[in-house]
Amino acid sequence: MDRFGDWIIMLAAAGIMIWWVLRRFDRWLHEPPGSRLRKLATAGGVDQDDNVQLLQEQGYEVLSGKHRIPLGVALDDGPVMPTRLYFDYLAFKDDKYFLVKLERSRQPMEWTASGLRERLLAYALLFPECEGIVIVLAQEQQLKIVRFKVEAGVE
Incomplete structure (x- = not known):
């Protein structure tokens, strides 16, 4: 009888796990667009500095700052190596979201199409x-907006 009871417990546990996975998938599938951005908007605080002030003067509402997006990279069949992408702020203007990157003197921006793409x-x-990526040029007190558009190619 113990073996029969063990099977019932295993089947119940497997059923609960399958139900949980399907529920998570369904929730992810029906998640409204932009919900990831709304979660990010409430995730980090904003320190008032010259860059935030410049963005606010240009009509942007700075929602949050200093974000780190964890990524994993695997080469061939090797182990997954952790890395991350950083962006400085998430801003909002005219009912549209913008990622904000600060130009740093250590990593100057290459203002060519291929440089921006890379x-x-x-x-x-x-x-x-x-809607786009706002680049803050702090020394020039200037903002530039980068947008990517997929064009139909000729084959």
Whole structure:
């Protein structure tokens, strides 16, 4: 009789696990667009500095700051190596979300199409619901907006 009881417990546990996985998948599938951004908007605080002030002067509402997106990279069949992407702020203007990156003197921005693609495309792909990526040029007191558009190619 113990073996029969063990099977019932195993089947019940497996049923609960399958139900939980299906429920999580359904919740993820029906999650409204932009919900990841709304979660990020409430995730981090904003320190008032010159960059935030410049964004606010240009009409942006800075929602949160200093975000780190963890990623894993596997080469061939090797182990997954952890890495991360950083962006400085999440901002909101005219009912649209924008990721904000600060230009740093150690890593100057290359203002060519290929340079912008190499440096910023990952952010646009991770957050397709964002309108663009705002680059803050602190020394010039200037903002630039980068948007990516997929064009139909000729084959």
